[in-house]
Amino acid sequence: MEMFGKTLCVTFDDLVGSGVMSKANYKRYVREEKFSFMQRGGNGRKVLIIYDKLPDKIRTEIDTKNPGAKDKIKKQQINPMDHRLKSDSKAVEFYKKYTPKISLDRQTEYVLNVKVLNAMVALEVSMRDAQGKCGFQNNKEIREKVIALCENLRERYRHTLPKARLMEKYAAYKKYGYAVLVNGNSGNQSARKVGPMEGRLLLKLKRSKFPVYTDMQIFEEFNRIVEERNARATREEDKLKPIASPQTVINYLYKTSIKLWWYGVVHGEIAFKNEFMPQFDTKLPDMPNTLWYGDGTKLNLYYKEYDKKQKRMVARTIDVYEVMDACTEVFLGYSFGAENFLTQYDAYRMALETWKVKPYEIVTDNQGGHKKPEAQYFFKRICHLHKTTIRTTASPKPSKALSDASRCR
Structure with a gap:
């Protein structure tokens, strides 16, 4: 017996090899379509016949020859969860150097949450690989197993990942990394605010075409320009405030109200309209000559x-x-x-x-x-x-305040 996803199946050996039925009888059942196949044999594939749809006589014969095999196979499908968490030195270093400073207790909490999320990612990857070999993907089963692992680890290690929006936090962690776990109220948040003059300079760098900057390069170039400007500035109000963390740059630029001003320049007019313009579905009339x-x-x-x-x-x-x-x-x-x-x-x-x-x-x-x-x-x-018909419009043009960003240099 074998499991194909959540379906219990029997093989050719379970029927013919174990003496439940003869080969000639097996061929007759196949010819008369009395078997429901989950997978047909050939080209290296194994014959898999759905156990629950077997004729009652054959199913009883299988249970008699192999008592308890059904329960044993289903238990093997539920692998015991590994409660041992692997260390993550990069996470420790990230939270240790994070700006604004994070307390030691918070660092310990965040590192534990990272270990749990890493275990969830490893489980998801292994399940997808195993299901891929069988030729199917059951996203609901993967999601349930990942959530179950998180709850088991919660009982053992007392981590602080949310329950209600766990999968949302999990998806954000896979996309953005360690920074998504940092509480927005931790540390001195005034150091993470971006003023209007700093915002104009960030927009100028993001909209730049020669050269094109990545988010990390924008962070580095911004602080370099700020350092040069502050060295030349004679008045305090002309000085710009440096940004301490790359995540502050990302949080500012990817807010919807700010994203509007650079998305069309970076990705093009069509991408801008797909992202921000309302999408209409045209409903055709039901009557002729309408x-x-x-x-x-x-x-x-x-x-x-x-x-x-x-x-x-x-x-x-x-x-x-x-x-x-x-x-x-x-x-x-x-x-x-x-x-x-x-x-x-x-x-x-x-x-x-x-x-x-x-x-x-x-x-x-x-x-x-x-x-x-x-x-x-x-x-x-x-x-x-x-x-x-409505003619398409281009992405919004930069305002006069944005055009003055060159003064930030």
């Missing part, structure tokens, strides 16, 4: 023409303006030519004369003369509502 939409495009119809400048024959094509119904996707009208008011008029006139009905709403883009007065008047006459 919504018509039109747009111009290239027609996939090519012909040869002599080009006087190149003095040779070249391939040409033509534009076409099309009108379609949004509900039925029926092709209503068209007009050949560049996208302008004349081709729009001809296309919509064909649609109206052919189908003898007016739409409730028409949607067009902002190009091709749709904003011209004659176009607006024409669309108002043939529908109740005419709308244009």
Whole structure:
């Protein structure tokens, strides 16, 4: 017997090799589809048949020949949890040098929590490897085992990881490391605040394209600039405050209100819109002639023409303006030519004369003369509502205060 995830299965040897049934009888059962396979054999794979779906006669015969095998296999699936925590010298050094200073009691608490989180990570990795070899992933089972390990270690070592938001803290630890365990109220937090002048300099460094800085390089470059500026400053109000911890830089730059000012420059306009712009789901109408939409495009119809400048024959094509119904996707009208008011008029006139009905709403883009007065008047006459699609906007431009960041040097 073997476990495939949470499913108890029997192998070919359990049935034929142990004498429960003959090979010919086994083949007959397979041919008549009396077995429910979790995994079929071949190419090095082992045959796995679901135990609970075996015929009652065969299941009774297996239990008689191997009493207690079912319970033994299921107990083996629940591996005894290792309560021995491994030391982490890097965590000890991190909290020892952390700024602002952390008390020794707090350092001991944080290091213990790190050891527990490391044990949880090791368990998750081992379970994913084991499940991967079996060809499946059971995230719910992994999550339950990881939480169970944490609670067992809580009883033994009295660690202080949260219960209600444990997996949220666990995910943050895997992503950001030791700093996520530090209590925001520990130490002198005034040393971690970033003023407006310091913030403008951090934004300038983050938005820099030549060179491009990492977060750690921004921390180092910021303190270098601050040191040079403070050495030249004659007035106290012109001096900048250095930042003691790289985590302070990360906490400031990745706040949503600050992230808005550099995300588009660093990652591009499309990434900015995906991150911050509202996402709309378009719901198509349920009735015909509720919504018509039109747009111009290239027609996939090519012909040869002599080009006087190149003095040779070249391939040409033509534009076409099309009108379609949004509900039925029926092709209503068209007009050949560049996208302008004349081709729009001809296309919509064909649609109206052919189908003898007016739409409730028409949607067009902002190009091709749709904003011209004659176009607006024409669309108002043939529908109740005419709308244009929303044009995308770029990421916000830096304010005047941000443009003055160069003064921080």
